[in-house]
Amino acid sequence: MASLKELATRKDPLTGGHRMCPGCGAPIVVRQILLASKDPVVVVSATGCLEVSTTIFPYSAWNVPFLHNAFENAGATMSGVEAAYQNFKKKGKIDQHINFVAFGGDGGTYDIGLQSLSGAMERGHDLTYVCYNNEAYMNTGVQRSGATPRGANTTTEPAGKVSQGKVQWRKDLTEIMVAHNIPYVAQGIIGNWSDLTRKAEKAFSIRGPKFMNILQPCRLGWGYRPDATLELARLAFETCAWPVYEVENGVYKISKPKEKKPVIEYLKPQDRFRHLFKPGNEALLADIQAEVDRRWGQLLAKEAPRQGSGQ
Amino acid sequence: MSEVKPGWKTLPEGDIVKGGTAAEFKTGDWRSERPVWFPERCIHCMFCWISCPDSSIVVKDGKMTGIDYDHCKGCGICVKECPVKPNKALEMKPEREGSCQR
Amino acid sequence: MSKVVARTGNEAMAEAMRQINPDVVAAYPITPATEIVMIFAKYVADGLVDTNFVAVESEHSAMSACVGASATGARVMTGTSSQGLCLMYEILPIAAALRLPIVMCDVNRAISGPINIHCDHSDTMAARDFGWLQIFSEDSQEAYDSLIQAIRIAEDPRVHLPTMVTTDGFIISHCLDRIEIVEDKEVKEFIGGDRKAANSLLDVKKPVSVGLLDLQDYYFEHRLPVAEAMKNSKKVILEVAEEFAKKFGRKYGLYEGYKLDDAEIAIVALGSTCGTAKVVIDELRAKGIKAGMLKIRVFRPFPAEEIAQALANVKAVAVLDRSDMWAGQGGQVFTEIRSALFEAVKKPQLLNYIYGLGGREIDQPMLRSVFTALQSAEKQPLVQYLGVRE
């Protein structure tokens, strides 16, 4: 695995001068993942915060080839790029290995782009799809998505007098991707660069479709001080609200926190959950903790027991 | 302050630009607080560099050499991630003080 | 040397695609265009082409993949129809604004609702404002010839716009016809080697960003050049047609006048209907009636001046629209022609007939009735529906 000193010798894939919020996690995801590639990369991005803020004509923050097409089609667009690359390679017009990386927010990945993503994965293109997941439609002003967790306050499922934010649990996209039986699926966070760059390196070392779902706190939609972005992501990991794991050829490998913290430690610093701490919402908080525990248990059960396996 | 922008006849064909032109766009003026680096305390661990959302930690030959204030938006992540103790190698300072005593 | 074969419209299009041998094809099945990509997929499976065929999960993804592939500098084709084209609508103008010369086989079919699989031009007409060149074909031969020409036109530096070549669903797509096919080598020569793109997304040494966000200060400057390229494409279409005629003997223009020069009454139509109309016109001519036709081949760019000139000396003209734009003032072709004639000093009286929706029959008696009405055009309502029950 490349050290930070080694990564620092590589060309930064993103320049400064983009218009993301101060403290935004999305460019951190991009830099950590793309820096992990020894080979050149080509990027496609779905419409979203990242795309809009990094490519305001005539200013592009991308130091690597970049294509934006529309909101729901990053998977399909990258399929086309990769198909052309394979064609050129077959004809001997290109010999350089290239890592193809598609970025989409949770809206562009969990919801409107799911079909396109699923198709690209099923067809087996050699690409890595990275969901920079901030758990709502931040670009359009914090609307709920399929990735928004229960209880979060969003502008289309707000906390009000009779309801307490999003009613439903979030969809488990990572497991949906695992069900595609692709060679590599990873769920991670920003806030642990060594884990994230290692996962990206692994993804780039594997041929075929790869999927990475990276939790990325959004200071606007989540409501916290801009310097706490990485810290909050780490809390999500430590409370198991966002498990960190990878599935390589169907084999689960889970990163376990030293001590599993209560989920309120993660919820409390965020404005989007503030209403949950008002008197009367204790049951909902308990409910959230129970669901985190249930999902964590379910995930642990998927990991093959290490003892007795002979390995 | 108004720049002359190219007309349609002089723009390149299609919606395309050379990569990396955002470096010409300064976002340093978004800052209300700035990170200040204390080189004597720095251990060059690069944690600030790998965590910066604005690619604003300047690194040369494996060592941190300063902060790109043209682009740094003053989020403070670098300060937060700096592991040096007891005094961090990066500290946040107000961007500007006032002149009028009231 | 060309050879005479029997081919359906879909087979003719697939044949042209085989000879073009594009780098990437991305497509999704839809009646009545499915066959084109099915046949082509077999060519891929048999190693007759070098193409990477991406069998995507929707037309939206088909066009999205085409955009991605084309941005690398690859030669890219697809095929679709009706709802499939509708599902592509979002991406069609992106392909145009990014100046990607994707070429599409489009089989004209009615759009839902109600669901209907048969021919009309609603799908293609609704896509007329997305920056794609649109070439209509009367028969399989024209579809085959135009598809080969379309590669040259779309990739010409003066154009650099995506292009669709259309046939009429079932009427042409599934009708076995006599066509002349030129040799593979000749097609290859005519097209002239690989696509030459100024930029490639795969050029990792000189990275470019494509598809940026334009605000109030740049969007307009990126829209106007598409209109300009569309205007310029007329000249290119004619140049390519001329070279095609020299090499292969078949002549094409922006439109085709059929016995139009001395016509007193005429119709304007697109696609397969024009063939039927030729028979009716011949009949009328035999009876001494000066009937004629203007067949529009290229609907985008719209040859407004050329059409105005060609119709200047006709007394009365009926525009036949195989689609209704539900505006309450006739069909798309009618509106465009009416607009084209506005400045003309000499212009015919105009009528509009909307006909043939959802594959409704258009036959000789119906066309005869149009010419009969034209003989007393001043007494006719401006817009009429032909062949619909009251």
Next chain:
Amino acid sequence: MDSTVEIRWHGRGGQGAKTAALLFGEAALSLGKNIQAFPEYGPERMGAPVASFNRISSLPITLHCSITSPNIVIVLDPTLMETVDVTAGLPADGLIIVNTKDCPADIRKKLQLRGGKVFTVDASGISKETIGRDIPNTPLMGALVKASGLLPIDSMIKDTEEKLKKKFASKPEVIKGNLAAIRRAYNEVIGE
């Protein structure tokens, strides 16, 4: 006031320039004026320079174009003066109100302003003391009323109180703080 008064607010994304224009517009409306309040829409994120606008008139307003020569400019964040041309289009009799601890004379020098009239107020300081956070937009409304004489301060405060009551029903301290901030800025704003 028969002619239209045009106002431009300069702030940073997230600082409340848009809200200030909306609140001020609403207050003017309830005092019988015709009003417009609109932000500049862009992809800019929190911290990026943004602008918002008001038109206030006793006659109906039908203009729907941007404001290029505002009668009044309000600067929510003094650091904006380093990079944004805040005085662009300001006429000789225009007003500029800046949230700063600096004196008007210093601001005039800094902006190299010949005409116009400069006002300053430490809106950030006031809001920190009254509301508990740096939200300079509400106090600047008080400074605007004082500097421009567009509206009577008591009616404006009364109207704002009603608006805030609806928004912060459960937080009377927020309402109190905001009203105190408006009043203090009204009293503390300094002109040349």
